[in-house]
Amino acid sequence: MNNTKIFKTSFASVYPYYILKAEKKGRTKAEVDEIIFWLTGYNEESFQNQLDLKVDFETFFAQAPQMNPNVSKITGVICGYRVEEMEDKLMQQIRYLDKLVDELSKGKTMEKIFRQ
Template identity: 70%
Template structure:
């Protein structure tokens, strides 16, 4: 796994792809944002700041107000890797987000996605 590539990815360039993915499956930007807020502690204003600043994923997660304590309950395979087994913290956080977006796109109920 090429960590440096993931670290350099801009959240602002991936976010529209997340939107596209969930909307194509009939889900909403509001649901996507709710997942991001849940995972990172960002809100509408602070998430928009991250997008406007064109921060990379490393910075995006480093500046996250609070990673959700239940993030460790996110398990499964994404891009061929078990998210719970990824040792690099930033890569794991990116994959947590990818996994949640996948679950949203696959039609999972929000309370399940948010590990309620």
């Protein structure tokens, strides 16, 4: 699979779809942001800066302050692939985020999403 297209896609262009997916199921933008902050280490200001700069996924994850040490606890299937078995690190990070937003929209509590 050629992943270059998603790697070069602006994170800011996909972010509204994460919010829309969550809101359709009664969740909030604040919860999506909390997931992103937990996963990447961004805070409100640094995250907004990334959105304003319209960085691509590759840059977004490369500049993330610190990936959460509990990411290895994120398991399961997303888009037909097991996230824990993905060889491409960037694709795995993108799919981690997809998986967490999926869990949010499926009604999981934040404690479960954050593997606490």
